């Protein structure tokens with residue numbers, strides 16, 4: 001186990017009518033990129049607000065870098081950066097002026113701030129437009145300026161609410177690359193998102209929220225093993241044999257499903273392609289195609305919520 005940076009125990013938030021978050025237990029370690037996932041209204045934003053001390057829990061405890069965000073709001077604010085879904089900057093000020101302003105608010109000495117600002121603007125590729133008013137910035141540029149703001153603050157933890165919403169594919173990729181780099185340098189990142197493909201590429205672990213509770217938490221491959229029966233998906237196309245029967249009892253195969261005429265989808269816990277090919281050929285099959293993919297988070301998500309709905 002690494003160093004716990006965020007710890008929630010029995011964290012609960014009730015509003016008059018709704019339970020937004022119920023009995024949340026969560027530990028996030030230093031350097032993780034942790035994804036909060038779930039349908040609308042599942043409790044992701046409320047969890048973020050609780051971590052930041054922006055709303056008071058009804059029950060339970062939360063510690064961020066050892067501090068209670070409600071009792072020690074300044075200590076948390078100094079170390080934890082927050083990038084909301086739409087970042088608020090002063091439109092009439094330039095990018096550099098905005099960063100200088102927040103540096104001043106954060107009590108960073110002028111010379112140190114100037115250095116950090118130059119460095120941050122370079123890293124998010126806004127150095128060329130540093131003297132432009134933010135009013136002229138696109139959404140992607142604003143998001144990058146938001147990251148620059150976190151860099152200037154030198155925060156240890158960054159909490160990003162839907163960081164790529166409204167970004168084009170290239171800007172999304174750039175932001176993800178940047179998030180990956182920051183985490184490799186030791187920043188702990190918590191992000192909420194609906195874009196599962198994106199979360200899969202960047203997150204070390206994810207939590208699937210369902211009606212205020214964390215239904216599943218873990219690495220995508222572990223969740224795939226739990227929900228789908230394996231982290232590997234093999235597709236095989238062959239004529240002249242019963243593929244499913246040929247695979248009977250094969251080690252590592254957790255499920256074989258007919259997906260079309262002569263086409264079978266296999267969920268597996270290891271790369272079973274060689275064994276599958278041998279079995280099919282030995283059964284007299286004529287192999288047409290064999291391909292393998294990692295299970296996607298999309299599939300885990302859809303299957304998990306189907307299972308939950310089924311159990312209800």
Ligand SMILES: Nc1ncnc2c1ncn2[C@@H]1O[C@H](COP(=O)(O)OP(=O)(O)OP(=O)(O)O)[C@@H](O)[C@H]1O
Nearest residue numbers: 015018019020038039040041042043044045046047
């Ligand atoms: N201020 C509030 N007053 C009353 N109910 C609230 C309040 N804020 C959130 N809720 C309720 O709490 C539940 C969780 O909301 P939350 O915003 O945390 O979900 P979310 O997972 O972030 O959803 P989305 O993906 O739509 O952003 C919802 O049922 C919501 O209606």
